[in-house]
Amino acid sequence: xxxTLQEALLAWYTQHQRRLPWREAADPYRVLLAEVLLQQTRxxxxxxxYQRFLERFPTLEALAxxxxxxxxxxxxxxxxxxxARHLHQLARQVVARGxxxxxxxxxxxxxxxxxxxxxxxxxxxAFGQAIAAVDGNVRRVLARLxxxxxxxxxxxxxxxxxxxxxxxxxxxxxxxNQALMELGATVCTPRKPNCPGCPxxxxxRGQGQxxxxxxxxxxxxxxxxxxxxxxxGPLGFHLEPRQxxxxxxxxxxxxxxxxxxxxxxxxxxxxxxxxxxGTLRHDLTHRRLWVRVYRAWGEGRENPAERPLSRLxxxxxxxxxxxxxxxxRPPWPxx
DNA sequence: AAGCCGGGGGT
DNA sequence: ACCCCAGGCTT
Numbered sequence: 001x002x003x004t005l006q007e008a009l010l011a012w013y014t015q016h017q018r019r020l021p022w023r024e025a026a027d028p029y030r031v032l033l034a035e036v037l038l039q040q041t042r043x044x045x046x047x048x049x050y051q052r053f054l055e056r057f058p059t060l061e062a063l064a065x066x067x068x069x070x071x072x073x074x075x076x077x078x079x080x081x082x083x084a085r086h087l088h089q090l091a092r093q094v095v096a097r098g099x100x101x102x103x104x105x106x107x108x109x110x111x112x113x114x115x116x117x118x119x120x121x122x123x124x125x126a127f128g129q130a131i132a133a134v135d136g137n138v139r140r141v142l143a144r145l146x147x148x149x150x151x152x153x154x155x156x157x158x159x160x161x162x163x164x165x166x167x168x169x170x171x172x173x174x175x176x177n178q179a180l181m182e183l184g185a186t187v188c189t190p191r192k193p194n195c196p197g198c199p200x201x202x203x204x205r206g207q208g209q210x211x212x213x214x215x216x217x218x219x220x221x222x223x224x225x226x227x228x229x230x231x232x233g234p235l236g237f238h239l240e241p242r243q244x245x246x247x248x249x250x251x252x253x254x255x256x257x258x259x260x261x262x263x264x265x266x267x268x269x270x271x272x273x274x275x276x277x278g279t280l281r282h283d284l285t286h287r288r289l290w291v292r293v294y295r296a297w298g299e300g301r302e303n304p305a306e307r308p309l310s311r312l313x314x315x316x317x318x319x320x321x322x323x324x325x326x327x328x329r330p331p332w333p334x335x
Numbered sequence: 336a337a338g339c340c341g342g343g344g345g346t
Numbered sequence: 347a348c349c350c351c352a353g354g355c356t357t
Contacts, residue, residue: 038352045343046352079341082355115354135352181352190350191346216349245340245356285340311342 005203006167006176012199013179016186018043021050023178028101028126029060035118035125036083043185049078063088064095072249072308081310085249086113103127116157125174132160133177137184143214144188144206151214225290227261229254230277230320231269233300237317238269239307251307253316262294271296277319282312293319 003011017023020043022034033053037046056074057063063071068088075084089112094101102108104127109119120133132138134157142159143151164176187194188210195207206213230253231238239251256264266274274294282289293316304317 035352040340040351040353041342042344042351077342079343080353082340083353086354113354117353121352133352136350137352178352185352189345247341283342285342286338287340 002202004166005200006163006171008199008203009179009183010171010176013175013182017178017182018186021047026126028122030054031126032101032114032118032122033087035121036087036113037078039083039118040080041078045078049075060091060101061095063091068249069308076250076308077311077314079311081247081249082245083113090114101126104129105131121174121177124177128173130164130169130173132157132164133181134160135181135184137181137188138177140190140214141180141184141188141200144193144210145200145204147205147213149213149215221286221288223288223290225258225261226292227256227258227265228291228293228316229256229262229265229269229274230293230295230317231298231300232295232320233298235301236303237320238298238300239302239304239309239313247310247312249308250310250313251302251304252309252313258292262292265294266296269296269298271298280315280319282315284312291316295320 020034022030034046034050037050037053053074057066057071066088068085071084071088072081075081078084093111101122102111103123105116105119105123108114108122109116114122117133117135120129120131121135123129124131124133134153138160139151139156142148142156146159148155160180163180164173167173167176183198183200187198188200191211193210195201195204195210198204198207201207204210237253239253242248242250242252254265254268256262262274266272274296277293277295280291280293282291289312291312304314309317
């Protein structure tokens with residue numbers, strides 16, 4: 001008898017699943033950490049952060065006792081720092097309550113930083129709840145299976161849940177969810193998917209032109225000019241904690257938008273002039289930053305190695321630390 | 336529903 | 347240069 005779609009995928013997953021650190025243990029805290037780290041982040045990038053994070057904060061209790069700055073110290077460079085802030089809040093909430101992590105998706109989703117995907121992933125993988133976890137991979141796999149150019153979120157969620165329900169408890173829901181995601185990550189990739197190597201090829205209505213499903217969404221990218229001031233003294237640099245959503249909680253050098261950015265920075269610190277160290281480009285989500293980096297001598301007592309900094313600030317400080325590093329005249333202007 | 340949030344790697 | 351990644355929060 002021909003295998004069902006579910007049988008075909010599970011057989012494939014048994015053979016081809018990657019060995020990933022968070023698949024070694026069933027500790028709910030570790031599953032949660034992995035899922036948060038994997039939000040908008042590739043597996044390969046998340047792995048070293050996962051290891052370092054667990055070394056430093058082995059349990060939810062250890063995380064709750066840490067300061068936010070300690071948490072960001074480990075998270076720096078990984079991006080989307082709200083994830084770290086929320087995970088820290090989550091740990092403090094749950095520990096303060098004196099309860100273990102909620103065992104259901106709805107309970108989990110009430111926690112900070114846990115949305116529909118993460119809640120379903122943790123509930124299914126760590127607690128065995130039969131709920132479909134729909135991420136970008138699953139969305140793409142199902143869009144191709146059904147030849148949906150514009151899959152609607154409810155449509156995808158319902159389809160994913162139907163596939164899981166058809167298993168009728170014969171398979172651990174977490175295994176099924178991971179199998180679907182694994183297929184999307186390694187075979188049913190966004191571009192140049194490996195259709196001949198796909199266990200679901202006989203079930204797929206989109207294999208003829210897989211890259212048509214789902215249709216890509218146009219993404220505008222805005223260009224922004226800013227000025228950074230590296231204020232350097234004999235004892236160190238002037239760094240300040242950033243507020244708000246943008247790199248919030250991390251430290252950085254004073255930054256101002258053009259036009260008039262340099263004048264505002266000079267006025268703020270009572271300076272007459274500053275030396276142009278160079279320019280650099282930095283890309284954020286949907287934004288391209290063109291940064292003019294100036295240096296002036298004055299008060300500064302911070303050691304950048306002891307503060308959590310974003311990549312942007314590390315690049316800026318590198319211009320002051322490594323003179324003539326070749327980045328003195330990078331591409332400009334914003335075109 | 337749309338806008339916002341980092342950084343990186345594959346193509 | 348472009349795409350998008352085991353998304354979630356705010357408006």
